[in-house]
Amino acid sequence: PRPSRFNGQNGLVNGQQDGSSKTSLKPSSIALQAQRKSLPIAKGRQALIDEINKHDITVLLGETGSGKTTQIPQYLLESGLAGTGIIAVTQPRKVAATSLAERVAAERGTLVGKLVGYSVRFDERVGPDTRIKYMTDGMIVRELLSDRLLSNYSVVIVDEAHERTLRTDLLMASLKRIQRERNSPTDLKGKSSANRLNPLKIIIMSATLDAEKFSTFYENAKIIYIKGRQHPVKIFHTAQGQQDYGDSAMRTFFQIHTDRPPGDVLIFLPEDIESLQKSIQVFAKRLPQDKMEVLICPMYAAQAPIENAKVFHPTPPRTRKCILATNIAETSLTIPGVKYVIDTGKCKEKRYLTRDTGGGFDALLTTDITKSSAMQRAGRAGREGTGFCFRLYTEEAYSKMELSTQPEILRCSLVSSLLQLKCLGEDLDELELMDKPDDIAIISAYKSLWLLDAINKNKEITPLGHEMAHFPLEPAYARAVIASKEYGCTSEVLDIISILSSSSKLFLDISEQREAAAEARLKFKHSSGDHLTILNVVRAYHDISQSEAKAARKDWCRKHFLNERTLLEANNIREQLRRVCSRLHIDYNTTCRDDEQPIIRSIAHGLVQNSAFIQPDGSYKQSMAQSLVKIHPSSSLCDKKVEAIIYDELIYTNQIYARGVSSIHKSFFATLGTLIQRQA
Ligand code: ADP
Ligand code: MG
Numbered sequence: 001p002r003p004s005r006f007n008g009q010n011g012l013v014n015g016q017q018d019g020s021s022k023t024s025l026k027p028s029s030i031a032l033q034a035q036r037k038s039l040p041i042a043k044g045r046q047a048l049i050d051e052i053n054k055h056d057i058t059v060l061l062g063e064t065g066s067g068k069t070t071q072i073p074q075y076l077l078e079s080g081l082a083g084t085g086i087i088a089v090t091q092p093r094k095v096a097a098t099s100l101a102e103r104v105a106a107e108r109g110t111l112v113g114k115l116v117g118y119s120v121r122f123d124e125r126v127g128p129d130t131r132i133k134y135m136t137d138g139m140i141v142r143e144l145l146s147d148r149l150l151s152n153y154s155v156v157i158v159d160e161a162h163e164r165t166l167r168t169d170l171l172m173a174s175l176k177r178i179q180r181e182r183n184s185p186t187d188l189k190g191k192s193s194a195n196r197l198n199p200l201k202i203i204i205m206s207a208t209l210d211a212e213k214f215s216t217f218y219e220n221a222k223i224i225y226i227k228g229r230q231h232p233v234k235i236f237h238t239a240q241g242q243q244d245y246g247d248s249a250m251r252t253f254f255q256i257h258t259d260r261p262p263g264d265v266l267i268f269l270p271e272d273i274e275s276l277q278k279s280i281q282v283f284a285k286r287l288p289q290d291k292m293e294v295l296i297c298p299m300y301a302a303q304a305p306i307e308n309a310k311v312f313h314p315t316p317p318r319t320r321k322c323i324l325a326t327n328i329a330e331t332s333l334t335i336p337g338v339k340y341v342i343d344t345g346k347c348k349e350k351r352y353l354t355r356d357t358g359g360g361f362d363a364l365l366t367t368d369i370t371k372s373s374a375m376q377r378a379g380r381a382g383r384e385g386t387g388f389c390f391r392l393y394t395e396e397a398y399s400k401m402e403l404s405t406q407p408e409i410l411r412c413s414l415v416s417s418l419l420q421l422k423c424l425g426e427d428l429d430e431l432e433l434m435d436k437p438d439d440i441a442i443i444s445a446y447k448s449l450w451l452l453d454a455i456n457k458n459k460e461i462t463p464l465g466h467e468m469a470h471f472p473l474e475p476a477y478a479r480a481v482i483a484s485k486e487y488g489c490t491s492e493v494l495d496i497i498s499i500l501s502s503s504s505k506l507f508l509d510i511s512e513q514r515e516a517a518a519e520a521r522l523k524f525k526h527s528s529g530d531h532l533t534i535l536n537v538v539r540a541y542h543d544i545s546q547s548e549a550k551a552a553r554k555d556w557c558r559k560h561f562l563n564e565r566t567l568l569e570a571n572n573i574r575e576q577l578r579r580v581c582s583r584l585h586i587d588y589n590t591t592c593r594d595d596e597q598p599i600i601r602s603i604a605h606g607l608v609q610n611s612a613f614i615q616p617d618g619s620y621k622q623s624m625a626q627s628l629v630k631i632h633p634s635s636s637l638c639d640k641k642v643e644a645i646i647y648d649e650l651i652y653t654n655q656i657y658a659r660g661v662s663s664i665h666k667s668f669f670a671t672l673g674t675l676i677q678r679q680a
Helices: 027-038 040-054 068-078 094-107 137-144 166-183 211-217 245-259 273-284 305-312 371-382 395-399 415-423 439-451 463-470 475-487 490-500 511-524 530-547 550-559 564-583 596-606 667-671 675-679
Strands: 057-062 086-091 116-120 123-125 132-136 153-158 201-206 222-226 233-237 264-268 293-299 319-325 338-343 346-353 361-368 387-391 611-614 620-622 628-631 644-652 656-664
Touching: 027 040, 027 068, 027 094, 040 057, 040 068, 040 222, 057 068, 057 211, 068 086, 068 094, 068 132, 068 153, 068 201, 086 094, 086 137, 094 116, 094 123, 094 132, 094 305, 132 137, 137 166, 137 415, 153 166, 166 201, 166 415, 201 211, 211 222, 233 371, 233 395, 245 264, 245 273, 245 338, 245 387, 264 371, 273 293, 273 319, 293 305, 305 319, 338 371, 371 387, 415 439, 415 463, 415 475, 463 475, 475 490, 475 596, 490 530, 490 564, 490 596, 511 530, 530 550, 530 564, 530 596, 530 656, 550 564, 596 644, 596 656, 628 644
Parallel strands: 057 201, 057 222, 086 132, 086 153, 116 132, 153 201, 233 387, 264 319, 264 338, 293 319, 338 387, 628 656
Antiparallel strands: 116 123, 346 361, 611 620, 611 644, 620 628, 644 656
């Protein structure tokens, strides 16, 4: 490796003092300091600092819970290794970024937004004093758009690199370029601004044993192993495959609760956390009085950070905590007190659907996890003592699982990334990636951008494409917002897009109460379909919010089986989108009142690729692919026949269903010229 430029001579080591450590500590932070010192990583603190100091790039491998994510940034700060710049710690998931920032801020005895901050899509808490910034990989890639050398950062820690998300891969590629430009002083003729920048340190952190690949990618970077603490975990498999993982998880939970000694339970689910939460709550109420109480702690992005923080609070006496989480609890967050793990064997995975199977975009699919995930999940039970893992799948199913997950870049839509790269004046083909996506995926991304008018025939970015990149939205939805300017309905389109962009569903789905839910929501139903139905809900909620107190609002949502968190999150998202609109001189107040066509047409500009035309047999034929789709039973259009539809997504079960559907006149597509025909 090249000689490091982070050394005492630069005045960096031991030079910078962390201001917050000088203030006197509260008793609570004294306890936290003791906890910090007892972490497995603490013993190797100095050795780690020395290694990181010596190398521009380090690959750090350590068992989950050893202290990598919370401690390394603090070590860098305390030792002065970070110079005067900011330390970025990237996370694939929003919830991890916010919770980790909360935790580390508490360890420093300050509030989030001071020394320690976070930045995730639609939410940011950073200030002028922020030196450690937990952020999603998506946010740092977005920052590249305005600062292609990431000049505010002195260290970038790419955490959870083993997950190989699309953004992480793009970041790792860009970091290579940035380090080349910032750290080599010799070939900088003509790059005077870069010349004055601090060098950049890169740390790649992973929880699984795949360090070699990262090291090779970064010219044989130094690999450091950190040992964790792991107790034995007894693993059980089911005798038969399970049909309904939710139901099965619930029954397993109550078996543990009635038969086994105290210890918290962690359930891994692909989705529908809220539905299972409701079901467990209902049953827990029926338990005999002498049983331990059940405290349910769901963990997901749409929940306020303060709610998510509750999983870390000590379990009250005579209580068993039941934590419901997605992949987030696999390696990103270690929750203390867990003795039992219930593993449904499923996760949600983004997958790019080709034209043959779907139509050239991502769908979120519930899929089987990999062996590597199954092992991580089981491991969560053995952090503090012997643990138990109940797998809701057979041993045979386990043996047939894939070893580890394929990198997202090989299975996800590249549209959004390509748009961002285009704005940077870069291209997917030229980027030095760990794994290259195949040509079909790249061509399809170009096509999508072209259909959205973001690039021209020569693959050059258009002014519209630049505008689209300003929105922290899927390009399709960004296109819809921009189209709404012309149609004079930005207010309505923002209402709808904000709901579609939030991290949880608007309509709660509780299996026992499906009919009651449909009945209660009847009054929102709009004859044109689901987009306007969403708008009706948003408007009704807005009216209630004007006149009613918080409790009444909550009650109203419960009665209509609506997820209030989605509505609240959407309010926040809309605020942010309004700010972007202002910057782009789009008046976000323009409204078309009750005229539905402009709204649907605006959205259709974004969803041109997600369109289908009716066939004689009543099914719909995709405009961009050959397959037939049906309207999802949950749609307000499901028992209607209309000449053409647009939809938010396709769902694959035994059939292909379109979900989030609106009816549109076929003539709309004629106005788009021959675009669709050329595609089909
Ligand atoms: P790693 O990154 O190596 O998996 P972390 O740095 O995330 O480890 O976690 C180190 C320890 O800090 C874990 O034992 C975990 O339980 C604890 N921890 C992390 N976040 C919190 C929190 N919000 N509240 C309480 N403990 C936490
Ligand atoms: Mg970690």
